Amino acid sequence: MDNQIYKVTLNMYDLSQGMAKQFSPMFLGKQIDAIWHTGIVVYGKEYFFGGGICAQAPKTTIYGYPIEERELGETEIPQSTFEEFLRSISSNYTMEKYDLFKNNCNNFTNECAQFLVGKGIPENITGLPQEFLNTQLGQMLKPVIEQITNKQASDQTEHFNYLNNQELQALQNFQNINPQIINQQQPQPQLNVPLTQTVKAAQQPQQQPQQIDTNVIPIEDSESYFCLIESSPQCIIDFYTEWCGPCKTIKPLFHKLSLENPHINFYSVNIEKVREIADSLQVTSIPTFITYQNGQQKDRWTGGQHHMLTNNIQKLQ
Structure with missing residues (x-):
């Protein structure tokens, strides 16, 4: 049983x-x-x-x-x-x-x-x-x-x-609830692109991404995350995804504050790329912000409220 x-x-x-x-x-x-x-x-x-x-x-x-x-x-x-x-x-x-x-x-x-x-x-x-x-x-x-x-x-x-x-x-690729196929690996389609088409695409001028003035540093692995937290006297981390509406709304303010507060380290974590960090910190909503002072967590909140971000940055002054 x-x-x-x-x-x-x-x-x-x-x-x-x-x-x-x-x-x-x-x-x-x-x-x-x-x-x-x-x-x-x-x-x-x-x-x-x-x-x-x-x-x-x-x-x-x-x-x-x-x-x-x-x-x-x-x-x-x-x-x-x-x-x-x-x-x-x-x-x-x-x-x-x-x-x-x-x-x-x-x-x-x-x-x-x-x-x-x-x-x-x-x-x-x-x-x-x-x-x-x-x-x-x-x-x-x-x-x-x-x-x-x-x-x-x-x-x-x-x-x-x-x-x-x-x-x-x-x-x-959806796996229907069926005991025979629930764990079955779905085959991936083969996409055959003519070589001439590939060369033509490669010759097209690459569009340059828009440059943003910022001091925000992206964190791309869990080891770096904890090292940076320990070594930063004051820092704030933004946990986000590319598709999240509130994340996009508050992003310009986060970058602006990073320029206005050079004594604070600003970091960002895309939780779809570094899920182990989000899981270890039990980040279950986005955007989530966490501030640290001398390696110790100071404040933590979720949502894209501008006043919350501004007020908690001021607490690190």
């Missing part, structure tokens, strides 16, 4: 990449923090609804890196029992039965959470569609959205043909 305890975590992604939080008050008349996509992480895998029930290594899906990882609890249910449960509900979670308001990725993770830990995911996530519909804009768009989501499967397949190659490849 399997008496092992398994931690259950909810990975939370913002499909709007920060735009919902920024523009929802203007267009909806109320604050919506994110357009949530969620996945359940348990048994070393992330389970989610994406054109069917899928499973991949955590944080490796096409949705990028989660902006928050929320612990839901623990379960004693074995993986085999859980995946048998998934097979029993798989007919409810197909591309044909997807519904933006009633049967989406968050409905799936909510059902999984109830099975695993006896309670659902946060109501602000499952209630987001209704929250949107309750706005004036939501009422105006409801008939249009329902018309789109009620299309036949053949129409949906036709629409998917307009996805770019990367999205198509990502969809093809």
Whole structure:
């Protein structure tokens, strides 16, 4: 009998990449923090609804890196029992039965959470569609959205043909919940480019990246991170990703402050490139900032609030 305890975590992604939080008050008349996509992480895998029930290594899906990882609890249910449960509900979670308001990725993770830990995911996530519909804009768009989501499967397949190659490849690489293929390695397509085309591309002038005035130093490995922390009297680290909306919004201020405060060392960590640092420091939301003084952590906060960054920099004066 399997008496092992398994931690259950909810990975939370913002499909709007920060735009919902920024523009929802203007267009909806109320604050919506994110357009949530969620996945359940348990048994070393992330389970989610994406054109069917899928499973991949955590944080490796096409949705990028989660902006928050929320612990839901623990379960004693074995993986085999859980995946048998998934097979029993798989007919409810197909591309044909997807519904933006009633049967989406968050409905799936909510059902999984109830099975695993006896309670659902946060109501602000499952209630987001209704929250949107309750706005004036939501009422105006409801008939249009329902018309789109009620299309036949053949129409949906036709629409998917307009996805770019990367999205198509990502969809093809999804691992459906099936004991025969769940751990199967997906073959990679061979791309054959004529030599003349390669030479022609190489002859094109390379566009130079825009130069930014900054004293921010990127950290690219965990060993460097801890050495720099120990050797810096005062420093601040920005944990970010390239696709994160709030990260992009606060980036210019972070660079500006690095020039205005030469006595403070400014560092940045792209957590998609150096995940071991984020994992060791339990960075579960982005952007996250940490300040250190003489090797000791002083302040830590998340979010792209300009005043928080400015105030905590002033504390290092």
